Amino acid sequence: MRLRSIALYTSLLFAANLGLAGSLPGTPAGWLAGVLGGPAAAGPVDWQGARDAGLTKLTDGVADVPDATFTDADGNPVTLADYQGKALLVNFWATWCAPCREEMPSLDKLAAERNGDDFQVLTIAAGRNPLPAIRKFFEETGVTDLPILLDARMQLARGFGVMAMPVSILIDAEGREVGRMIGDADWASPAALALVDQLRAPD
Numbered sequence: 001m002r003l004r005s006i007a008l009y010t011s012l013l014f015a016a017n018l019g020l021a022g023s024l025p026g027t028p029a030g031w032l033a034g035v036l037g038g039p040a041a042a043g044p045v046d047w048q049g050a051r052d053a054g055l056t057k058l059t060d061g062v063a064d065v066p067d068a069t070f071t072d073a074d075g076n077p078v079t080l081a082d083y084q085g086k087a088l089l090v091n092f093w094a095t096w097c098a099p100c101r102e103e104m105p106s107l108d109k110l111a112a113e114r115n116g117d118d119f120q121v122l123t124i125a126a127g128r129n130p131l132p133a134i135r136k137f138f139e140e141t142g143v144t145d146l147p148i149l150l151d152a153r154m155q156l157a158r159g160f161g162v163m164a165m166p167v168s169i170l171i172d173a174e175g176r177e178v179g180r181m182i183g184d185a186d187w188a189s190p191a192a193l194a195l196v197d198q199l200r201a202p203d
Helices: 002-017 028-035 047-052 098-114 131-141 155-159 190-200
Strands: 058-064 070-072 087-093 119-126 149-151 167-171 176-182
Touching (some): 047 190, 087 190, 098 119, 098 131, 098 190, 119 155, 119 190
Parallel strands (some): 119 149
Antiparallel strands (some): 058 176, 070 149, 167 176
C-alpha cells in the first residue's frame, strides 16, 4: 500500500511538472506545483495541503510567542524580537537527542536554500548542552549553515510548552506562532520547502 501511495504521488508530481496540476487542485501534487513556482505561491499557508504532502505531524494555530531571552555562542542575549519582519522556523534540540541527529542535516539544507531577508532557521539547544558538544554534534552531522543558539535554562522552550525534543515552531513575519511540528521531520523535502515558501510569501 505504501509503495502504491509513493507511486501515486510520483505520478502526480510528474503531472504537475507537465502543467496538469491545475486540474488536480485537491491533491498534494497540485499544492506543491502551485507553491513551487506557480502563480499561487503567495497567500495564506495551506496547512492541510502540507500534511497531505507528507508533513503528517504538523499542527497549526495562531498564538503569541514568549519574549524569553536565550543566548548566542558568545553568550550575548538574543530574543525572537531580534528577527522581527522575518518568518522563522525555530527548532529546539539537544546534543543527546537521537531524532535531532537525524533531523539536523535537513534543517541545515533548508537554511542553505531558504535563509534570507524574509526567512531564517534558528536551531536552539535547550537545556544542558556544552559548546564543545554542540560543535562536535554539528561537525558529525555535517552542519555548516545553522546558528549556535542556547536556551540553557529552557526559559524559551518552557514558554513554548516544549516537553520533549525535537520540536519546530513556525513563526510568521508578524511574530506569531502559526504552526509546529512535534518530533523530527525532513525539512529539505518538497513538502517542507513548499510550506516555507508559503510562510514567507506576502499575503
